[in-house]
Amino acid sequence: MSDQEARIVAQVDKRLFVGGTWRDSASGATFEVEDPSTREVLCEVADAGKEDALDALDAAHGAQADWARTAPRDRGEILRRGYELLMERQEELAVLMTLEMGKPLPEARGEIAYAAEFLRWFSEEAVRIEGRFSVSPDGKSRFLVMRQPVGPSMLITPWNFPMAMGTRKIGPAIAAGCTMVLKPAHQTPLSALALAGVMAEAGLPEGVLSVIPTTDPGAVTEPLLSDGRIRKISFTGSTAVGRKLLEQSAGQVLRTSMELGGNAPFLVFDDADLDAAVDGAMLAKMRNIGEACTAANRIYAQAGIAEEFSERLSRRMGALRMGRGLEEGVQVGPLIDDKARDKVQRLVDDAVNRGARVLVGGGPGEGAGHFYQPTVLADVPFAAELSSTEIFGPVAPVLPFETEEEALRVANDTEYGLVSYVYTRDLNRALRVSEALETGMVGLNQGVVSNPAAPFGGVKHSGLGREGGRVGIEEFLETKYVGIGGI
Ligand code: NAP
Numbered sequence: 001m002s003d004q005e006a007r008i009v010a011q012v013d014k015r016l017f018v019g020g021t022w023r024d025s026a027s028g029a030t031f032e033v034e035d036p037s038t039r040e041v042l043c044e045v046a047d048a049g050k051e052d053a054l055d056a057l058d059a060a061h062g063a064q065a066d067w068a069r070t071a072p073r074d075r076g077e078i079l080r081r082g083y084e085l086l087m088e089r090q091e092e093l094a095v096l097m098t099l100e101m102g103k104p105l106p107e108a109r110g111e112i113a114y115a116a117e118f119l120r121w122f123s124e125e126a127v128r129i130e131g132r133f134s135v136s137p138d139g140k141s142r143f144l145v146m147r148q149p150v151g152p153s154m155l156i157t158p159w160n161f162p163m164a165m166g167t168r169k170i171g172p173a174i175a176a177g178c179t180m181v182l183k184p185a186h187q188t189p190l191s192a193l194a195l196a197g198v199m200a201e202a203g204l205p206e207g208v209l210s211v212i213p214t215t216d217p218g219a220v221t222e223p224l225l226s227d228g229r230i231r232k233i234s235f236t237g238s239t240a241v242g243r244k245l246l247e248q249s250a251g252q253v254l255r256t257s258m259e260l261g262g263n264a265p266f267l268v269f270d271d272a273d274l275d276a277a278v279d280g281a282m283l284a285k286m287r288n289i290g291e292a293c294t295a296a297n298r299i300y301a302q303a304g305i306a307e308e309f310s311e312r313l314s315r316r317m318g319a320l321r322m323g324r325g326l327e328e329g330v331q332v333g334p335l336i337d338d339k340a341r342d343k344v345q346r347l348v349d350d351a352v353n354r355g356a357r358v359l360v361g362g363g364p365g366e367g368a369g370h371f372y373q374p375t376v377l378a379d380v381p382f383a384a385e386l387s388s389t390e391i392f393g394p395v396a397p398v399l400p401f402e403t404e405e406e407a408l409r410v411a412n413d414t415e416y417g418l419v420s421y422v423y424t425r426d427l428n429r430a431l432r433v434s435e436a437l438e439t440g441m442v443g444l445n446q447g448v449v450s451n452p453a454a455p456f457g458g459v460k461h462s463g464l465g466r467e468g469g470r471v472g473i474e475e476f477l478e479t480k481y482v483g484i485g486g487i
Contacts, residue, residue, distance in 0.1 A: 080123040153231070361373035440463075453468065
């Protein structure tokens with residue numbers, strides 16, 4: 001770590017943020033945070049236990065009534081200030097993120113801006129929470145429909161977008177008037193702790209947000225989900241953990257938002273603009289080192305262009321520079337840990353054993369970190385395990401197809417339904433295919449769908465609910481109807 005990097009890490013408070021106060025965990029336990037590109041230990045962070053979690057819940061519950069009564073404009077101004085502070089500190093927060101997560105610095109800068117935009121977007125939504133007044137069909141009563149905050153919310157975020165997955169939940173919760181307990185991923189607690197500091201500085205009242213990193217997530221979250229005072233869980237992470245949390249949420253019949261795993265198909269038809277399709281595939285595959293729920297997991301290329309597309313993609317992938325994300329010019333960082341790298345290697349080996357050809361890459365990268373080479377596989381058979389498993393790494397399997405009907409069948413042949421991508425210049429086909437794809441989002445001639453102003457989310461095993469856009473705030477609002485008689 002350079003002196004400047006060490007200074008940035010030193011600036012972050014490594015304690016728990018509970019009820020507006022920074023404090024050590026009740027047990028005094030801490031855990032190490034590692035730089036995945038060097039395996040160097042960056043620092044130690046307080047390790048929350050059940051007692052700390054219950055303190056955070058007490059704080060959230062205690063602050064809820066006042067927070068719900070706080071004027072929407074005041075809630076919006078806090079979010080706006082949070083947006084400004086994130087942007088003022090974009091550079092150092094980006095360095096912090098790259099240190100703990102590994103993504104190249106330009107991508108980390110982009111994520112800070114993306115994360116800040118959620119705060120700006122929801123600062124504008126806070127003052128637009130609307131109800132309805134109407135006359136009953138028989139004319140004998142009146143309906144007053146009002147929107148109210150759901151109440152104290154449990155937020156759980158993954159390591160791959162350590163800042164944006166936080167603001168995508170905190171933004172609408174603040175706008176709606178909910179208090180929160182946030183549990184970030186153990187690999188990337190520093191961005192979440194820095195965010196807690198920013199929101200406190202922006203004027204968020206004590207108790208509205210607590211942040212409790214931990215190495216024992218089940219022990220910390222389960223007691224809160226079964227307590228009865230938490231009324232909502234918003235989770236981003238794997239489908240397996242999401243399913244477990246849904247089961248736990250059933251006991252107290254919690255409102256749930258689940259942003260889960262993906263297995264995005266990327267369809268390139270013969271009539272596509274091939275330059276645009278290759279650019280789009282690079283983005284859809286390599287954004288965040290392939291560690292994105294939206295990552296193109298299966299690239300289906302129509303027979304007429306499959307070979308040329310694969311060759312062009314291989315040239316681009318082979319030319320990428322891999323290394324420590326803080327080094328100038330690096331485009332591909334390390335994977336988050338050895339477990340992730342071993343999984344990617346296992347999926348590549350399985351595809352090759354079933355007859356896939358390695359066009360570029362195919363093995364671990366050099367260096368102390370968890371690097372894996374940008375890889376393109378051609379002629380991948382449909383039976384290969386990576387067709388049905390989220391790769392979460394820089395591996396692009398290209399699978400050929402003949403007809404539109406076949407492309408739709410294989411694209412939809414998955415339990416996941418987060419996003420799909422389509423490249424075609426035929427307008428009718430574009431609309432037909434977009435309608436038929438069983439995903440919550442479609443990138444039509446574009447390789448990125450994430451936008452704070454758009455409703456992000458999946459269908460099938462990819463989740464429940466939407467984050468961002470006009471509907472994002474709905475996830476944190478209840479509807480109350482008052483029937484008015486005697487008129
Ligand atoms: P993960 O293992 O499911 O972990 C996500 C979060 O859940 C982490 O904070 C983790 O804590 C916590 N967690 C794990 N077990 C838990 C339990 N028993 N009870 C409560 N919390 C628990 O997922 P990940 O590997 O970090 O992230 C990758 C996954 O997230 C991928 O499947 C990706 O597709 C998905 N994702 C989805 C979206 C979306 O918007 N749909 C966005 C980003 C990522 P620890 O860190 O301590 O394990």
